[in-house]
Amino acid sequence: MSIGNLIVISGPSGAGKSTVVNRAMETRNDICFSTSVTTRSPRPGEIDGVDYFFINQKRFDEMVADNDLLEHAVYVSNSYGTPRKFVEDKLSEGMNVILDIEIQGAAQVHKNKPEAVMVFIIPPSIDELRKRLTGRGTETEATIEARIQRAVQECGEADFYDYIIINDDLDKASEELSSIINAELCRFDKRYELLSSFGK
Ligand code: ADP
Ligand code: 5GP
Numbered sequence: 001m002s003i004g005n006l007i008v009i010s011g012p013s014g015a016g017k018s019t020v021v022n023r024a025m026e027t028r029n030d031i032c033f034s035t036s037v038t039t040r041s042p043r044p045g046e047i048d049g050v051d052y053f054f055i056n057q058k059r060f061d062e063m064v065a066d067n068d069l070l071e072h073a074v075y076v077s078n079s080y081g082t083p084r085k086f087v088e089d090k091l092s093e094g095m096n097v098i099l100d101i102e103i104q105g106a107a108q109v110h111k112n113k114p115e116a117v118m119v120f121i122i123p124p125s126i127d128e129l130r131k132r133l134t135g136r137g138t139e140t141e142a143t144i145e146a147r148i149q150r151a152v153q154e155c156g157e158a159d160f161y162d163y164i165i166i167n168d169d170l171d172k173a174s175e176e177l178s179s180i181i182n183a184e185l186c187r188f189d190k191r192y193e194l195l196s197s198f199g200k
Pocket of ligand 1: 011012013014015017018019020133136167168169
């Protein structure tokens with residue numbers, strides 16, 4: 001069995017990354033989501049261990065010191081990181097593992113795991129982004145502005161990604177994500193061993 005693909009998804013907060021990933025996960029069972037640790041407070045409705053593992057800064061710093069995080073970064077005053085063991089275990093089971101992480105963490109993954117598939121999701125416009133962030137109702141006005149500023153900055157630094165998905169129509173965006181995963185599964189190096197039965 002070949003090891004799964006590591007799919008890194010980034011893009012402006014409010015672009016719809018979680019929504020697109022959740023929709024794609026409803027349609028296939030060969031992908032799983034890596035739940036991050038964060039020092040941010042839970043939003044109403046968020047569940048510890050599902051949306052994030054909500055931890056304090058001391059525990060976060062211990063995980064960094066113990067090398068338990070595949071990557072980590074500070075995003076608008078809070079720390080976020082990807083637990084390493086879950087990702088490595090699932091990849092070795094052949095699952096495609098999705099990370100929904102911001103761009104500094106994505107750059108660390110790109111450097112340390114160059115085989116990772118880098119996907120950037122954007123909304124159709126900044127106006128639509130503001131509408132979605134406001135409509136989600138989880139952020140204060142000041143945090144929305146900080147996230148929009150960060151979005152503009154991230155779009156300017158995204159040139160190391162492999163794919164861009166425009167999340168205008170949700171069905172189309174999740175189909176595009178699924179197509180990217182399928183294309184990566186068909187890569188020559190992933191299927192090279194199959195040639196041996198033809199006498200290669
Ligand atoms: P992110 O994970 O990128 O921060 P979310 O998935 O939380 O973004 O989406 C932000 C808001 O935008 C949510 O209220 C979500 O329901 C809405 N949303 C996501 N995708 C679309 C879409 N294609 N069209 C309209 N609204 C969307
Ligand atoms: P939110 O607070 O809206 O859930 O997430 C804020 C930002 O943090 C988003 O861009 C999200 O992709 C990113 N993020 C979530 N988990 C991680 C993580 O483990 N590492 C990094 N680097 N960013 C993360």
